[in-house]
Amino acid sequence: MTDSLANMIACPKCDALHRIPHVEKGARARCVRCDTVLMAPRDGAMTRIVMLSATGLILMIGAVFFPFLELNVQGLGRKSSVFDAVLAFSDGLMLPLSFAVAALIVVLPIMRFMALIYVFAPMALGWQPARGAREVFRLAEVIRPWAMAEIFIIGVAVALVKVAGLATVTLGPAFWAFVLLVIVTALKDSFMCRVTVWQTLNQRRV
Amino acid sequence: MSGDGMANAEPAQGVITARAAGLIGCAECGRVHRRDVPLCTVCGAPLQSRDTASLQKVWAWLFAGMVVYIPANVYPMLRTSTFGNTSDSTIVGGVLELVDHGSYGVAFIVFFASVVIPISKFIAIAYLAYRVQTGKRGHARHLHLYEVVEFIGRWSMIDVFVVAILSALVQLDFVATINPGIAAVSFALSVAFTMVSANSFDPRLIWDTREGTPA
Structure with missing residues (x-):
């Protein structure tokens, strides 16, 4: 009984039972009922995820501390970093919003990158999964919708248009670091298939 | 099998759900368990049929x-x-x-x-x-x-x-x-x-x- 259960998979979105098919590298298996992608193994996906996450981490450090935007009006200038944007809500009632913004655009994306490196680096090297890899990967999946770096970038673009009439705005190095960060995040997520990751984690476990 | 790189998973006897088969599917990783299992053995998520x-x-x-x-x-x-x-x-x-x-x-x-x-x-x-x-x-x-x-x-x-x-x-x-x-x-x-x-x-x-x- 247990053996036959291991050969089946229930679609996480609609509960339809399937026999686990053999899926070629680069191909996908979809649920027959709701079309959800069940398995999508890729060649070297683990290595790519680790490398992209590491790149993301480095870019994030640059994005936080380098000047982000620079504003000039009639000789008055002001540089601001992502850190300043976080502190924008720091007085009085709005202080919690400052924490929330910090979490959404900096802390959670960093946590997610670190979690993915922790889970995938040993796997990419062909080692056994790190201790607690399951919990860490589950945490990374919970964080996923709350890591909003890419939305922040669109927000910056909108803000630029709003102040364009008022002042001259120059984009700082951190802005470009953030743009790269968004591309890296999108690429990384495209290599990751949750069910496939779990199956691999399970196979490599002692 | 087909040119666009898609291979549909094989349905187990038409569409039957894990619940209808008296089993629980993990909402996190898709692993199928018997009804009396509290935590998924693959990913550790709590199991609930619904x-x-x-x-x-x-x-x-x-x-x-x-x-x-x-x-x-x-x-x-x-x-x-x-x-x-x-x-x-x-x-x-x-x-x-x-x-x-x-x-x-x-x-x-x-x-x-x-x-x-x-x-x-x-x-x-x-x-x-x-x-x-x-x-x-x-x-x-x-x-x-x-x-x-x-x-x-x-x-x-x-x-x-x-x-x-x-x-x-x-x-x-x-x-x-x-x-x-x-x-x-x-x-x-x-x-x-x-x-x-x-x-x-x-x-x-x-x-x-x-x-x-x-x-």
Whole structure:
């Protein structure tokens, strides 16, 4: 009984039972009922995820501390970093919003990158999964919708248009670091298939 | 097998669900378990054939999100002072300002993210939860609607970030200052609450009523 259960998979979105098919590298298996992608193994996906996450981490450090935007009006200038944007809500009632913004655009994306490196680096090297890899990967999946770096970038673009009439705005190095960060995040997520990751984690476990 | 690189998983005897087979499928990793297993052996997630409290959570968070969306639109989002004149603008006011400046594209983005997405999200979540509650048949298009809601909801945060950036950047004493208004807080809460509401929905509930009926 247990053996036959291991050969089946229930679609996480609609509960339809399937026999686990053999899926070629680069191909996908979809649920027959709701079309959800069940398995999508890729060649070297683990290595790519680790490398992209590491790149993301480095870019994030640059994005936080380098000047982000620079504003000039009639000789008055002001540089601001992502850190300043976080502190924008720091007085009085709005202080919690400052924490929330910090979490959404900096802390959670960093946590997610670190979690993915922790889970995938040993796997990419062909080692056994790190201790607690399951919990860490589950945490990374919970964080996923709350890591909003890419939305922040669109927000910056909108803000630029709003102040364009008022002042001259120059984009700082951190802005470009953030743009790269968004591309890296999108690429990384495209290599990751949750069910496939779990199956691999399970196979490599002692 | 086919040229586009797709291989459909083989259905086990037509479409039969894990629950109909007397089993539990893990919502996290898809692993199938016997009914008496409490935690998934593959990923460690708690196993539940259906999240029975799902709808309650969905409705509660949805109402909370709708309630805080009201002050988000009534109170000012931004307080701009230029040369001693202070003006407040609400979400819709900010959009109208952008239209006045002729930035139709950006006005559209902000309007879409702060008004169209939140309101359609309220309607979509309520519609899905209502259908499940009244036991109506679900189809693949309802799951797709749910996936769109889940995917697009976070983009409403744009306006909160815009306010944060503007307030950080435009601090030029007498010439121009921009400060956040209290609506930024309630808007951020509204987006967060509806995201939690959408995340609490168990999509497997969509299909349930189909099971008793012959396909």
